[in-house]
Amino acid sequence: MRRFVILASFILFFTANYASAQVDDFLVKEQDIKAQRDRIKSQMISLEGLSGAAKEMARNENIRLGIQDNRLAAIQKAYEKAINILNNQNIYSEFTSAKLVRGEKVPSEYIPIYKAAAAQYGVDWYVLAAIHEIETNFSRIEKMVSYAGAIGHMQFMPTTFAVYGVDGNGDGHKSPWDLEDAVFSAANYLAASGYSKNIRKAIWHYNHADWYVNLVLEKAAKIRSS
Numbered sequence: 001m002r003r004f005v006i007l008a009s010f011i012l013f014f015t016a017n018y019a020s021a022q023v024d025d026f027l028v029k030e031q032d033i034k035a036q037r038d039r040i041k042s043q044m045i046s047l048e049g050l051s052g053a054a055k056e057m058a059r060n061e062n063i064r065l066g067i068q069d070n071r072l073a074a075i076q077k078a079y080e081k082a083i084n085i086l087n088n089q090n091i092y093s094e095f096t097s098a099k100l101v102r103g104e105k106v107p108s109e110y111i112p113i114y115k116a117a118a119a120q121y122g123v124d125w126y127v128l129a130a131i132h133e134i135e136t137n138f139s140r141i142e143k144m145v146s147y148a149g150a151i152g153h154m155q156f157m158p159t160t161f162a163v164y165g166v167d168g169n170g171d172g173h174k175s176p177w178d179l180e181d182a183v184f185s186a187a188n189y190l191a192a193s194g195y196s197k198n199i200r201k202a203i204w205h206y207n208h209a210d211w212y213v214n215l216v217l218e219k220a221a222k223i224r225s226s
Contacts, residue, residue, distance in 0.1 A: 023086050026158070030079040033072050040069045081162030086151075097139040105129075105226045107138055113183050117168065121187035123195045123202075128183055130219035131206065144177060152176025154186040164189040 043065055045058040098107035106114075106129045114132075118125035132138055135155040145151050151158060156165070156176045165174045168184030175181050186206070193205035203213045 023083055026079050026083050026086075030076055030083070033076045033079070037069055037072050037076070040065050040072070077162075079159060079162075081159075083158075084162075086158055100138065105223045106133070110138065110179075110183075113168075113180055117180075117184040117187035120184065121191040121195075123187050123190045124199075124220065124224075126220045126223040127190070127199070127203070127216060128186055129223050130216045131186060131203075132183065133219060134212075134215060139179060153179050153182040156182070156185065156189075160189065161185060164192060 044062050047055055047058055047062075050058055098109045100107050110129070110132070111125070114125035114128045117123075118128060132154060135150075136144070136153055139153045144153070146155060149157060151161070153176065158176075161174075161176045165176065165185045166181065166188050167174045168180035168182070169178065171178075173181075174185070176185070189206065190202045193202040195202035200213050200217070203216050204210070206212075206216075
């Protein structure tokens with residue numbers, strides 16, 4: 001029992017400190033983006049006093065710089081949201097995972113969640129189930145922060161969840177540590193990644209590795225057939 005308490009304390013300490021380190025890293029990156037945006041703004045050309053070709057060239061350059069600034073602004077906003085997620089969520093989840101009955105490929109109580117998310121975003125529920133199994137063994141791992149910095153039931157990077165995270169259960173909050181939010185967010189991310197046109201490519205966006213795509217599709221096929 002004492003060993004379990006020590007292990008649980010270590011996991012809590014590790015996840016909390018890992019998240020804290022991530023916040024610090026994201027703050028540094030956010031500051032770097034701000035500096036880049038300031039440099040871009042300093043390069044903007046005043047059109048006052050210009051005319052003809054010079055004015056047209058300056059206007060085109062400002063448009064190019066504006067596009068760069070808009071792209072960086074979106075990234076900066078994602079980091080800001082991710083920092084907010086890590087600062088305001090419980091890092092160590094009190095979630096109690098469902099039991100997997102002998103012979104079941106998927107915990108039966110999760111299936112309605114997969115199907116609801118799949119129906120809303122036009123993806124296959126058994127693919128969501130396969131991703132859930134691969135990422136956190138159907139939420140049965142205690143540590144919900146990976147060494148790579150992925151968080152929650154479906155193992156989102158905080159910046160990705162900041163952009164694609166949704167409120168799956170309608171409680172007014174979006175959290176990667178809420179199972180419904182996580183599953184619905186995964187479905188949203190797959191849909192946004194072009195699932196309807198290319199399933200493999202969409203899954204690849206979830207984890208940039210061909211072996212991962214193959215494993216998801218293999219597990220999904222087994223779940224579907226069962």
